[in-house]
Amino acid sequence: MKQFWKSMLKSPSGVIGLVILLVAVSVAAFGPMLFPNSPWRMVQRPFLPPFTLSTVPLGTDALGRDIFAGMIFGARVSLLVGLVSTLVALIVGVPIGAMAGYFGGKVDDALMRFTEFFQTIPSFALAIVLVAILQPSIYSIVASIAVVSWPPVARLVRGEVLSLRTREYVQAAVVTGQSNSWIILREILPNALSPVIVLASLMVATAILLESSLSFLGLGDPNLISWGYMVGAGRTVIRQAWWITVFPGIAILISVLGLNLIGEGLNDALNPRLSREGR
């Protein structure tokens, strides 16, 4: 563990990513307490330009709502949706991949056909259809992002398990008569963890992008403010008020960038053999 932090802190992208994530998480956790302006309430005249009033630093939108407050409250939705949908995708993908890799043969064939099928369906289009049919809510958004993002997990885990399965320590466990589930859970999966962690950090980033795109199209949870929704709402008035679309977009960009950097840092720290040279 110590070794891990040491190498993680050695890679510049990992450090920058960690700092960004730390800031984003603290904004999401404590921001609403320090800055309790409701993002839905009218606080000033509409279309107030940014940097004119210190109480409303980033200006107001077409309805006089505080952009800065929206960004703070939006951080919660973005991070939460990113994290939870990734967790759900892992819960679906890891067992499927593990079973396919461990049992092989017909089980592998069937599970991988199933996975490939989901991978072929255009993911964003499926997410749109699912949210539209299930009605937009935070649950339907999380569910549909998870549905479109588990296949890569299953494929990755299957590959890892496939190679670990023939290792001697696994063979030894088989010989001593351990049950299949014990071998998968205790012997194989812990050793297949590092690439999954790297993938998961990148998946959170993708999930944030997906959520913002859904909200942008008007498929966000109508009771929660989110960055994508704010950009979508400012879209029609972009000629009069650039700040409504610019600032929430920067928030998305920075969070996704941070998570991608963490992914790279994790990759360098956890898979030193795979890390690329020339960096």
Next chain:
Amino acid sequence: MLSFVAQRVLKGVIVLLAIVVLNFFLIRLAPGDPAIVMAGEAGASDQVFVKQLREKFGLDKPLPEQLFIYVKGVVTLDLGFSFRQQAPVAKLIGERLPATLLLTLTAFAISLTLGILFGTFAARFAGTFLDTAITVFALIFYAMPIFWVALMGILLFSVTMDWLPSFGYETVGANLTGLAHSVDVAKHLIMPAMTLGLFFMATYTRMTRASMLEVKRLDFVKTARAKGLSDAVIQRRHVLRNALLPVVTLAGVHSGTLIGGAVITETVFAWPGIGRLMYDALLQRDYNLLLGVFVICSAMVLTFNLITDLVYRLVDPRIEYAA
């Protein structure tokens, strides 16, 4: 080769059928009785009309039979009727498909060309300032949501500089013909295509760079160098050709994302393609149209995957396809 193509096409058709079946169940997940929903969409919801609709679409029959009717309809390119637009779904999609193909293929060409170019540069000058600059830009473009890039493009090139039109496929009412019309469409195409292409360009840049650095270390490159081949020849013929394999794979995997991006790009730029159609269907909760577009998108992705598989074989003759 031929049997390989036949096999792949067959597999694609099976997957497409499975998607159509999935679609059938999705449409039944939609809230409300489909007949009442349809009657509502048609603007008349008296009992007689609802009953007529039920009979017409076979909604009074058992589920397996309904499924059969639906699949039969899709196979004969009958994707249902959009009451909101008062037209068959297949016709609506058919009208919009060329614009989407123009947009996605242009974006794809831009992203692949520039991505490979930048990636090659970055790998060639690995560790230098140029490499760092390309890598940082790729990272940033990779993290930008497409809809935001689109809006920033409009803000910069339409609102501030007034260089490019911010929406549409052609100048409305200009009635241009011939070359002037093509130039007009091209002007409208630049921003949407660049927007859609940027994200993928960033991906291909990163992939090409990583892959080239990896191939560079391999023994056959050392051999080529020992033979006294010039650096340019080694880079092009030995390194790049081998490094492109994962990039081609990625391009195939990305076709679905490309279509998803098109939905957003077309929405922002009012580009009259199937993505915009999907957005309109979404706003009006026109489920027949929404799911029709979804099936066609899936068919496009399957076709694209098939093409990538064939290209893969051309790029890498080592791969043998067992029939």
